Amino acid sequence: MLIHPWDAARDEAEWQDWLSRHDFGQLAVNGPPGEAPLVQPAHFAYDPGRGEAVTHLARPNPLWRALEADTRVLLSVVDDYAFVPGPWQAPDGVPPEHGVPTSFYTAVQLSCVAHVVDAPEELAALLHRQLAHFQPAGDHARVAPGEAPYGRMLGGIRGLRLEVTEVRAKFKYAGHKPEPVRRRTSAGLAGRGAPGDAEALAHRQRRGAWTGS
Numbered sequence: 001m002l003i004h005p006w007d008a009a010r011d012e013a014e015w016q017d018w019l020s021r022h023d024f025g026q027l028a029v030n031g032p033p034g035e036a037p038l039v040q041p042a043h044f045a046y047d048p049g050r051g052e053a054v055t056h057l058a059r060p061n062p063l064w065r066a067l068e069a070d071t072r073v074l075l076s077v078v079d080d081y082a083f084v085p086g087p088w089q090a091p092d093g094v095p096p097e098h099g100v101p102t103s104f105y106t107a108v109q110l111s112c113v114a115h116v117v118d119a120p121e122e123l124a125a126l127l128h129r130q131l132a133h134f135q136p137a138g139d140h141a142r143v144a145p146g147e148a149p150y151g152r153m154l155g156g157i158r159g160l161r162l163e164v165t166e167v168r169a170k171f172k173y174a175g176h177k178p179e180p181v182r183r184r185t186s187a188g189l190a191g192r193g194a195p196g197d198a199e200a201l202a203h204r205q206r207r208g209a210w211t212g213s
Contacts, residue, residue, distance in 0.1 A: 001109055001168055006176035006210035008169070015108050015169035016048050018080075022108075023133065025077035027055070027162075029063050029114075030070045038063050044075065044162070045133035046110075053110065053162040054126050056117075064116070064158060071114045075162055081105035082200035084174075088188045092180050104173050104185075104200040111166040117159030120145035126159040173203045175210035182209065 009015040027040045040063055044055040053075060057063060067073070082104045090099030117123050124143040127150070131140050143150045174185060182204070189201040 001107060001170060003168060003170045004176070005212075007172045009171060010207075012167075014171070015167065018106055018169075019046055019077065019108050022077050022079050025075050027063070027160075028074040028076060029066045030072065031066060032069070038066050043130070043134065045130045047129070051164045053112070053164065054129050054160065055162070056123070056127065056130070056157045056159045059156055059158055061158075067114050067116065073112050073114045073162065075110040075112060076107070077109075078105055078107045080196060080199035080203060082189060082194065082196045084185055085188070088185045089174075089177070089181060091178060102172075102174070104204070105170075106172070106203065107170045109168045110162065110164050111168075112162035112164050115161040115163060117161060120154055123154055123157070123159045126161070171203055171207060173200065173207055175207050179209065 023045060024041070024043050027042055027044075029038045029040070031037050040057060040061065042055045042057065044053045046053040084102045084104055086099035086101040087096035088099065089102060090096045117126050124145060127143045131143070141149050143154075145151050145154055174182065177185075186201060186204050189197040189204065
């Protein structure tokens with residue numbers, strides 16, 4: 001993923017705050033030689049204190065065989081995206097139809113080492129971590145091997161601890177553009193109101209102009 005200086009996260013807190021509100025991504029695993037990578041959409045729970053994310057997948061999933069060959073994986077999360085029409089991007093003095101369309105979006109990529117969790121007690125603990133994130137009110141039954149309602153289901157899944165080794169974060173909202181263009185894209189997003197526009201506009205306004213620092 002190409003990250004220009006003006007698109008980079010301002011600091012670690014910026015991407016961590018965004019990721020705390022985005023918990024569905026795509027897990028990419030290297031495929032066999034000569035074949036495409038395997039990509040699995042999945043909910044996950046990220047723990048910045050431990051520097052890892054946890055998830056689980058069905059036991060028949062083909063990713064397990066690929067992980068036996070290479071435990072290096074990438075967890076990719078993309079959201080808050082919007083299409084920006086060319087006329088919004090045209091500099092002053094340039095015909096609007098000559099403007100260059102672009103995309104606004106936020107992307108966080110976690111490079112990880114995958115650790116498979118099979119032991120029933122460890123798997124139950126991992127599921128509790130996920131449940132604590134997705135159902136924090138506690139409205140869920142206890143997960144325990146051999147006990148209802150989930151105990152018998154543990155044999156059908158395997159857990160994954162994704163140890164984060166590198167983070168690449170991108171906030172692509174044209175902070176490097178001249179002020180008239182930034183004002184025009186903000187007004188366009190506010191007026192159009194398409195899905196994703198409000199989120200993209202919030203980033204556009206929050207990040208302001210790129211200062212070159």
